[in-house]
Amino acid sequence: MVSEEVKRIRKEVKKHHKLMKESIPLIASENLLSPLxxxxxxxxxxxxxxxxxxxxxxxxxxxxxxxxxxxxxxxxxxxxxxxxxxxxxxxxxxxxxxxxxxxxxxxxxxxxxxxxxxxxxxxxxxxxxxxxxxxxxxxxxxxxxxxxxxxxxxxxxxxxxxxxxxxxxxxxxxxxxxxxxxxxxxxxxxxxxxxxxxxxxxxxxxxxxxxxxxxxxxxxxxxxxxxxxxxxxxxxxxxxxxxxxxxxxxxxxxxxxxxxxxxxxxxxxxEMKYFAEDYATQIIDNAKALAENLYNKGLDVMGKQNGFTSSHQVLVDVSRFDSGRKVANKLEEANIIVNRNLIPSDKVGETESGIRLGVQELTRLGMEEEEMKMLSKWIADLVMEKTEQDKIKEKVIELKESFNDLHYCYEGKRANPYKYIDLVNK
Missing domain, CATH: 3.40.640.10 (Type I PLP-dependent aspartate aminotransferase-like (Major domain))
Structure with missing residues (x-):
């Protein structure tokens, strides 16, 4: 017998798994574990x-x-x-x-x-x-x-x-x-x-x-x-x-x-003894591709003087369009997950003017420069309100269906990292 409270908790966790399975996760602080x-x-x-x-x-x-x-x-x-x-x-x-x-x-x-x-x-x-x-x-x-x-x-x-x-x-x-x-x-x-x-x-x-x-x-x-x-x-x-x-x-x-x-x-x-070099190389390539394409599509990507980024992160000043919070919320409605972020012109306690994007999880799923180009168009269109959220959300879900296996680890093809592991069938 499983209590109603526990049922509700499990239900919410399963809903979260579904959301991540159908989303483009760009939180710079997160990643996915290998099956082992x-x-x-x-x-x-x-x-x-x-x-x-x-x-x-x-x-x-x-x-x-x-x-x-x-x-x-x-x-x-x-x-x-x-x-x-x-x-x-x-x-x-x-x-x-x-x-x-x-x-x-x-x-x-x-x-x-x-x-x-x-x-x-x-x-x-x-x-x-x-x-x-x-x-x-x-x-x-x-x-x-x-x-x-x-x-x-x-x-x-x-x-x-x-x-x-x-x-x-x-x-x-x-x-x-x-x-x-x-x-x-x-x-x-x-x-x-x-x-x-x-x-x-x-x-x-x-x-x-x-x-x-x-x-x-x-x-x-x-x-x-x-x-x-x-x-x-x-x-x-x-x-x-x-x-x-x-x-x-x-x-x-x-x-x-x-x-x-x-x-x-x-x-x-x-695992990283064998995969870290290739993984790190592709992370940086993806971040640069995302930053350059966002910039070319009209967004204020920061760090242009130094080539936008040399890490997994991309920082975008969205203050011309809205606050970082509202832009992040808009992207989330289309299943693109980012975080609002302070930029150097902001002060602590003020509304954030930027959004921060990280490509390490998408890289772990096997995405490369071509996907970054596609993603940059969707983000730019949403920020500049050129396309409705629902239309882009459909494209996000369709793309993600092809990228639900892990790379740069052992046995990655055997386990969808977003699959809920149901140990109790109730």
Whole structure:
């Protein structure tokens, strides 16, 4: 007997699966798990606890869990050519917090991007950085080139002598100038932490930048954006920070670290050893194609001076037509899923003037430049109100029917990622 409440929950989840199956998902923070990684999420690991580190657990029954965690950790170290890696953070924000609390003190000076300039909320006052009570200072940003102003940043580093320079971001179109900042940072004793949450999969594929080799002390990240693993976090870098980071993660920030996610991450790391380069290459090709075609169709795609994008993201100023929120809602009615976004000319708390698009999930489904060209026309027509939503929605559903298998993983053709797995036939 299944209660009415549970029936309603299952019904809504099934409706969501149908929506995603029939939609063009362009949320830059999302991706799809491979069948083998998804298998890990429903394993018995999801029921268990393993506080501590492999071989030093507080509970018994962890011998196989230990082996999986060691394997996943070694794969992460190998993939990112790092002295140490920790797969226990359960989100990208917790990976950031592990660095903030492990290596810095309350009142230390932080330089980071503002949110309108692309900085993540965890880099600013009212989130993770604020919890550490940093003295937060803004990194100078070029609003046309959509990247850091190097000379102005170097001047500011010399002037305020920060303890931490936090690079990376939530809107992250182009590699950040780590090498150009590193020398001056060292001169004043500042550490560089690179938040690679959005671009971790591109880094794994060797197609964006290599933060450690360019001078970052630590790299934090999410494991589910361009990196197509389970939702979670990762931190890696120099071994001289390893013990402080590990102690901060446990027992400081995490008790049990979601063992089924660790297993799924290990599987994804194993798959990405073989697929990351091709996957990252096609992601960037698709993003460039989408951006260029949107621009050619009359939309104000940002970053033109630098070729629009070098990552999975495209940023569009839609203020000539409407607010970012209303444009995103209009696109959603046609089953094109994007998010409204602040752009550098906006202020926090104001109505968003832009929309942000990410192509990593569509790439995972096998879409390439030709589909990006088709999609750009539909988006432009909707934004400029040249075509009715219902007509484009029909085209979206028709296109998506041909792209419901996974690529760049093992056994991708065997499982539709949007299929609801019905374990109880009631």
């Amino acid at each position: 990684a998804k298998e890990m999420l429903i394993s018995d690991f999801s029921h268990r606890y393993a506080e501590g580190e492999p071989g030093k657990r507080y509970y018994q029954g962890c011998r196989y869990i230990d082996e999986v965690e060691v394997e996943a950790t070694n794969l992460a170290k190998e993939m990112f050519n790092a002295d140490f890696a920790d797969v226990r953070p359960i989100s990208g924000v917790l990976a950031n917090l592990s660095a903030f609390f492990g290596l810095f003190e309350s009142g230390d000076k932080l330089m980071s991007l503002s949110v309108p300039d692309g900085g993540h909320i965890s880099h600013r006052k009212h989130s993770a950085a604020g919890l550490r009570e940093f003295d937060i200072n803004k990194i100078p940003f070029d609003k046309e080139k959509l990247n850091i102003k190097v000379e102005k940043t170097l001047e500011k580093i010399k002037k305020i002598e920060p303890d931490l320079i936090l690079l990376g971001g939530s809107v992250f179109l182009f590699p950040h100038p780590i090498e150009k900042i590193k020398g001056t940072a060292e001169d004043v004793g500042a550490k560089i932490i690179y938040d690679g949450a959005h671009v971790l999969g591109l880094i794994a594929g060797g197609k964006f930048q290599d933060p450690l080799r360019e001078g970052a002390d630590l790299v934090t990240g999410s494991t589910h954006k361009t990196f197509p693993g389970p939702q979670g976090g990762l931190i890696y870098g120099s071994s001289k920070y390893e013990e402080k980071i590990k102690e901060t993660i446990f027992p400081g920030l995490v008790s049990n670290h979601h063992l089924h996610h660790v297993a799924a991450l290990g599987v994804t790391l194993g």
